[in-house]
Amino acid sequence: MSTTRRDFVRISGLALLVGVGGLTSACQDRTDVLQTPLAHPNLADRLIAVAVSLRGVHALGQDCLNRQSQDDLTEALIERLQVTRADSLGQALVASARVDFSTGRVYEFQDWLLSETECLLAALSVAVGGGTQEEADELVYRSFLTVKGWGPSRTDQGEVFNAQSDGSGAFWIRVDGEASAAVRVVLDGVPLATTVRGGLITAAVTPVDAQRIVSSPGQYPLELLDIARNWIQSVGALVVDPVTAMATLDDGRISTVFCQPAAWGPQQAVEGVPFNEQPGGESALWIQIECAPTDAVMLLSGQRLPTTVSDGLITALVARDINPPPGGHPVELISDAAGERFMLGLLEIRAG
Amino acid sequence: MLRSALTELLPEVLEAQVCVVGGGPAGIVTALELSRRGIEVLLIEAGGKDGPSAGEDAYAGVSSGRPYPLQGSRLRWLGGTSNHWGGWVRPLDPIDFLDRPGQSLPAWPIKHADLKPWYDHADGWCEVPAGDYDIEQLGLMGTGRIFDLSAGQEFQNAFFRVSPPTRFGQRYRSEIAASDRLDCWTDLTVVELIQASAVIREVRAVTTSGTETRVRANQFVLAMGGLEVPRLLLAQSEVPGNQAGLVGACFMDHFGIQPGRLLAADGLRYGMFDWNGQTIIPMLKPAEGLLEDEALPNASIRLAATRPEQFLPPDYWSNRAISALQGGEAMTYDVIFINEPMPDPRSRLTLVDQQDSFGLPRLQLHWHLPPGEFGRALRLVDRFRHFVGQVGLGRFQWLRREGLPEGQTPGIGYHHMGTTRMSAAPDAGVTDPNCRVWDRDNLYVASSSLFSTAGFANPTLTICALASRLADHLADQYRLQP
Numbered sequence: 001m002s003t004t005r006r007d008f009v010r011i012s013g014l015a016l017l018v019g020v021g022g023l024t025s026a027c028q029d030r031t032d033v034l035q036t037p038l039a040h041p042n043l044a045d046r047l048i049a050v051a052v053s054l055r056g057v058h059a060l061g062q063d064c065l066n067r068q069s070q071d072d073l074t075e076a077l078i079e080r081l082q083v084t085r086a087d088s089l090g091q092a093l094v095a096s097a098r099v100d101f102s103t104g105r106v107y108e109f110q111d112w113l114l115s116e117t118e119c120l121l122a123a124l125s126v127a128v129g130g131g132t133q134e135e136a137d138e139l140v141y142r143s144f145l146t147v148k149g150w151g152p153s154r155t156d157q158g159e160v161f162n163a164q165s166d167g168s169g170a171f172w173i174r175v176d177g178e179a180s181a182a183v184r185v186v187l188d189g190v191p192l193a194t195t196v197r198g199g200l201i202t203a204a205v206t207p208v209d210a211q212r213i214v215s216s217p218g219q220y221p222l223e224l225l226d227i228a229r230n231w232i233q234s235v236g237a238l239v240v241d242p243v244t245a246m247a248t249l250d251d252g253r254i255s256t257v258f259c260q261p262a263a264w265g266p267q268q269a270v271e272g273v274p275f276n277e278q279p280g281g282e283s284a285l286w287i288q289i290e291c292a293p294t295d296a297v298m299l300l301s302g303q304r305l306p307t308t309v310s311d312g313l314i315t316a317l318v319a320r321d322i323n324p325p326p327g328g329h330p331v332e333l334i335s336d337a338a339g340e341r342f343m344l345g346l347l348e349i350r351a352g
Numbered sequence: 353m354l355r356s357a358l359t360e361l362l363p364e365v366l367e368a369q370v371c372v373v374g375g376g377p378a379g380i381v382t383a384l385e386l387s388r389r390g391i392e393v394l395l396i397e398a399g400g401k402d403g404p405s406a407g408e409d410a411y412a413g414v415s416s417g418r419p420y421p422l423q424g425s426r427l428r429w430l431g432g433t434s435n436h437w438g439g440w441v442r443p444l445d446p447i448d449f450l451d452r453p454g455q456s457l458p459a460w461p462i463k464h465a466d467l468k469p470w471y472d473h474a475d476g477w478c479e480v481p482a483g484d485y486d487i488e489q490l491g492l493m494g495t496g497r498i499f500d501l502s503a504g505q506e507f508q509n510a511f512f513r514v515s516p517p518t519r520f521g522q523r524y525r526s527e528i529a530a531s532d533r534l535d536c537w538t539d540l541t542v543v544e545l546i547q548a549s550a551v552i553r554e555v556r557a558v559t560t561s562g563t564e565t566r567v568r569a570n571q572f573v574l575a576m577g578g579l580e581v582p583r584l585l586l587a588q589s590e591v592p593g594n595q596a597g598l599v600g601a602c603f604m605d606h607f608g609i610q611p612g613r614l615l616a617a618d619g620l621r622y623g624m625f626d627w628n629g630q631t632i633i634p635m636l637k638p639a640e641g642l643l644e645d646e647a648l649p650n651a652s653i654r655l656a657a658t659r660p661e662q663f664l665p666p667d668y669w670s671n672r673a674i675s676a677l678q679g680g681e682a683m684t685y686d687v688i689f690i691n692e693p694m695p696d697p698r699s700r701l702t703l704v705d706q707q708d709s710f711g712l713p714r715l716q717l718h719w720h721l722p723p724g725e726f727g728r729a730l731r732l733v734d735r736f737r738h739f740v741g742q743v744g745l746g747r748f749q750w751l752r753r754e755g756l757p758e759g760q761t762p763g764i765g766y767h768h769m770g771t772t773r774m775s776a777a778p779d780a781g782v783t784d785p786n787c788r789v790w791d792r793d794n795l796y797v798a799s800s801s802l803f804s805t806a807g808f809a810n811p812t813l814t815i816c817a818l819a820s821r822l823a824d825h826l827a828d829q830y831r832l833q834p
Contacts (some may be wrong), residue, residue, distance in 0.1 A: 034672060034673060050673045054671050054673065054674075055667045055670070055671060056664065056666070056667030056668035056670075056671070057668060059663045059664075060663065060664065060668070061661075089673075090672060090673060090676075093673045093674065094673075094674070094675070094676040094744060097674065097741070097744070098741070098742055098743065098744055101738055101741035101742040102742050106741070109479070109663065109664075110663040110749070111612075111664065111749045111750040111751070112615075112664050112746050112747055112748070112749040113738070113741060113747065113749070113750075114741075114747060115741060118674050121673065122676070165436075171659070172552075180618075180619075180622060180656040180657065181620075181623060181656065182657035182683065183656070195624070197623075197624065197625050197626055197631075198625060198626055206467040213476050227657070227658060227659045228618075228657055228658070228659065228660060228666065228683050228684060230659075286669075294454070
């Protein structure tokens, strides 16, 4: 009964693997294996130990194994290594690969140009159960650079950050030591055109992306990505602050102290019925406004109301004994200090 | 002096000993080199002092053959394209000046050695350290940033220096403005060469507002770049220098390809970085012997770290049994080739019937970059992929084995070269070795349009070197006169 090449390899590999366990334990340091002289009596075992330990060769090894015409991979390899006259196994492997390139004994795998020697070695690795190959890494969050400073970190809505002449925005990040050329700056999940010069990393945001970012207030995460290792680390966030327009005064001027109110109310009520009734029975008016001076006072039909100015909100109480008649009643804001006055609108009172 | 023809009273006639047309690096260097030698110079710039004035529409044109963005990258104001150039600086290689197999036209009529003193001079104009472009002197070997390659190997380390970059219109403005020998007019477009037999008597120049002047000089230097110089020549009823039909012919630009990936040691820096006080861009290039023996094009090869590829991850190259990396990590790189184009008369600028607002006919560029041109570049790539294996630097993976189909534009440098090529004899070019238009006594060119061949190096340093050399040549003529 004849033994096929595939069987031979498998049997040979299994048989040798028994030896490999002992061998690798005896040679804890793989350097020793690579330094094995070519005349060593157990060169085949040492070669297999090297093959077992290879990383990133599984796909290649499988392909080579399928296409391999050698009956005994170990023997075929040793034959090539002896020709190199190198001092050690490691040197011989590398030298043999170089000779392959010089003599046209090359092998194409997924458009990679490789030597027949490394193909044999990878095939042997897979045949004897080695040849690990990790799946493509998931993105791993880890701190791989020490950030010493970065910017810009803030801009106003509509204002491109660190604007360049072509309308693009730009970031700078300074890190300890020298950053890898594989580092990319990522803004809001989008990798940017990145330049690494020593410890200074700069990145440009295209005009289109920059406009997209600054058109919407919010926080946009800024990260560093090492595309070679799939590592990502947070740097911070670019804050785009909303810009509120200033209010237009009754005389047509633009206010210097009042923002344009976002909302106010109530705007309708029923005669004799308290509106937005407070615990003391008073009615109350409110204004949502991003900025207002502390001396701001609200007026109802020209009458000053007790007013409270807080962050983003102005409220005013309308005493219980004030009962506006049906019709529209002007609601206004004034600042005596700024000399400004403007009307928000009319409080409509319907007949009860 | 520095004046705008739009805001200052434009005389009916301007006069000087030498008139330089075009205020980019070539024109500014020529004009200042002459004025420093005591020669009266008029420098005429079509654009404004600080930005593009009206008239950029003049650059619009049409292209045929392989699509080419004719208006791309061009700036019409004092300083020209240097107002946004990247600052890459490197002389052409000695072999770039020599005839090589496969060229349909002869290479330069001058040698690298002839230009060497002017290259040293040009380093100063471009504000980079003077000295040979010898990577050995940088002390990078053994740092892991570049491959440790020795002389005699098929591929060599080399590098670009990086200018600040010099914005010529800004950097040399104060000298232009202060010079009593140099009169610089902006916003003035030269539209006609008034010729009498073999002499340019004067040129006619106009503003966007319609005012006109005549410029008289003993010598005229056209320094408007690789597109506008041939355009002005072709627009004349008698085209100077066209005895061989080569005005506008042999248009070249450096074209890029990204043919593959390289798996190699981590930490290689074949890109821009600061090193010992200067900014450099290391690269690889083919050894001259390889180019001579194999009729291959010159090229620069840069590496850019990229994402690992699934079939041969960086782990593979960190196996010491395969790569001989001494315990180091590996990295995947994109490989970028910037290639030398061939001068080919079929790649040509001509004029169309349509005119711009100054009355000059618009350009048509037929860019002839056939698949064969990519084939030469890809043969070099093939040598490189074998080379890295032979010397154990890494492993190469093809991403593109074919040239770009007709109809597609490759990466380009916007380096407009070759359209008034310098030659040893009138039948092979437009200008003589002294940059003088062959059949005109007093018409010269200072521009990348002079390039007989293009190498791979960005052209600014060579432009400045040629301009310095031309200025010296012109100044010699005055020294010889009583």
